[in-house]
Amino acid sequence: MTPAGRRIVAAAEELFYNRGITAVGVDLIAERSGVTKRTLYNQFGSKDHLVATYLAERDRRWRSLVRAAVEDCDDPVEAVTAPFDALRTWSRTNTRGCAFINALAELPDPSHPAHRIAAEQKLWLQSLFKELATAAGCSAPDALAVQLLVLHEGALATQPLPLDTLSDSTDLARAIVRAGAPPHW
Amino acid sequence: MTPAGRRIVAAAEELFYNRGITAVGVDLIAERSGVTKRTLYNQFGSKDHLVATYLAERDRRWRSLVRAAVEDCDDPVEAVTAPFDALRTWSRTNTRGCAFINALAELPDPSHPAHRIAAEQKLWLQSLFKELATAAGCSAPDALAVQLLVLHEGALATQPLPLDTLSDSTDLARAIVRAGAPPHW
DNA sequence: TCAGAAGTTCACAGATCAGTGTACCCGGGA
DNA sequence: TCCCGGGTACACTGATCTGTGAACTTCTGA
Numbered sequence: 219m220t221p222a223g224r225r226i227v228a229a230a231e232e233l234f235y236n237r238g239i240t241a242v243g244v245d246l247i248a249e250r251s252g253v254t255k256r257t258l259y260n261q262f263g264s265k266d267h268l269v270a271t272y273l274a275e276r277d278r279r280w281r282s283l284v285r286a287a288v289e290d291c292d293d294p295v296e297a298v299t300a301p302f303d304a305l306r307t308w309s310r311t312n313t314r315g316c317a318f319i320n321a322l323a324e325l326p327d328p329s330h331p332a333h334r335i336a337a338e339q340k341l342w343l344q345s346l347f348k349e350l351a352t353a354a355g356c357s358a359p360d361a362l363a364v365q366l367l368v369l370h371e372g373a374l375a376t377q378p379l380p381l382d383t384l385s386d387s388t389d390l391a392r393a394i395v396r397a398g399a400p401p402h403w
Numbered sequence: 404m405t406p407a408g409r410r411i412v413a414a415a416e417e418l419f420y421n422r423g424i425t426a427v428g429v430d431l432i433a434e435r436s437g438v439t440k441r442t443l444y445n446q447f448g449s450k451d452h453l454v455a456t457y458l459a460e461r462d463r464r465w466r467s468l469v470r471a472a473v474e475d476c477d478d479p480v481e482a483v484t485a486p487f488d489a490l491r492t493w494s495r496t497n498t499r500g501c502a503f504i505n506a507l508a509e510l511p512d513p514s515h516p517a518h519r520i521a522a523e524q525k526l527w528l529q530s531l532f533k534e535l536a537t538a539a540g541c542s543a544p545d546a547l548a549v550q551l552l553v554l555h556e557g558a559l560a561t562q563p564l565p566l567d568t569l570s571d572s573t574d575l576a577r578a579i580v581r582a583g584a585p586p587h588w
Numbered sequence: 589t590c591a592g593a594a595g596t597t598c599a600c601a602g603a604t605c606a607g608t609g610t611a612c613c614c615g616g617g618a
Numbered sequence: 619t620c621c622c623g624g625g626t627a628c629a630c631t632g633a634t635c636t637g638t639g640a641a642c643t644t645c646t647g648a
Binding site for chain 2: 634636639
């Protein structure tokens with residue numbers, strides 16, 4: 219991707235996430251990234267393609283944050299809930315909920331690439347939970363992974379409320395992991 | 404509200420929920436409800452006000468469904484998780500996630516009435532969980548209510564995924580309620 | 589009988605939207 | 619020297635957006 223292309227995606231990320239996709243016009247993105255609208259269309263072809271690139275880039279950044287949090291854990295039982303620690307970090311600078319859920323809300327057409335990217339992101343996290351739960355020796359890793367995913371998404375969705383939902387979610391996540399893990403690791 | 408007003412809100416509900424708020428124009432809503440755009444503006448004054456009415460109406464319908472599910476329960480311990488049964492019913496005809504979360508995604512301005520309505524809806528459910536948990540004699544009803552809220556919102560947010568997240572969420576909800584409730588009710 | 593509320597008809601304003609066409613500039617590599 | 623890719627400048631299209639003005643009809647209740 220060219221330097222101008224990177225600036226466009228960066229501006230699109232900030233604007234799409236904070237103001238909504240439909241509400242942000244390509245003219246504004248071009249202006250914010252110090253680029254002509256012509257350049258934007260030469261690079262991405264359409265607004266839909268730019269939206270897909272924005273989501274893919276965001277997904278990439280978020281996955282690397284989660285992976286780092288998991289790798290920082292020595293104890294395999296603690297590692298299962300490491301994504302919740304990553305979420306705490308992530309939420310400090312991302313206070314408008316989940317970009318993927320938000321994108322699906324605005325783009326009802328299931329054939330839009332945003333749907334595939336969003337689904338892949340959630341399913342990736344679910345399979346990560348399952349892997350980690352299996353590695354920690356948890357019983358019923360499938361159901362556990364789904365429950366951890368729900369807690370994760372719920373904590374993200376309730377972000378705008380004046381409640382510390384992330385703490386209570388993390389507590390519950392740790393509790394169900396410990397309950398499923400072998401007693402004395 | 405006049406007959407035309409009711410038809411407008413009904414059309415707005417269907418269109419806003421399924422296609423997104425910004426993506427739906429007032430012309431389309433007027434056409435679908437068999438009404439002139441002039442009438443729409445005479446009744447609601449602005450699109451923002453119509454959006455607020457749509458959300459308020461949806462909230463009203465949803466609360467009455469939840470209340471009915473709770474009142475159907477004889478056992479106070481079962482009653483705590485009755486909103487999850489209501490969600491199962493609700494999800495059969497509402498497959499595009501939470502209308503309130505989706506609205507917040509599109510309307511970033513916190514002074515928009517949609518933000519107040521959405522927050523009130525979530526906090527109402529949380530306080531309902533707390534009331535029910537207290538009535539069932541659960542210990543730590545505050546934290547339990549937040550955890551049940553997170554599970555509820557998480558199940559709703561993961562609706563588009565090819566996973567039965569509602570079942571696993573409901574199972575976990577029942578488990579934590581039973582764990583907190585007095586042993587032999 | 590008459591007033592007022594609800595609704596229609598239709599043209600219109602002013603802004604914004606995604607996307608295009610064309611001509612041009614500039615730097616680096618063959 | 620020349621070419622070409624990345625980028626600029628800028629006008630423009632055609633559609634769509636929210637919202638308004640003004641005159642008209644139709645029904646109902648006092």
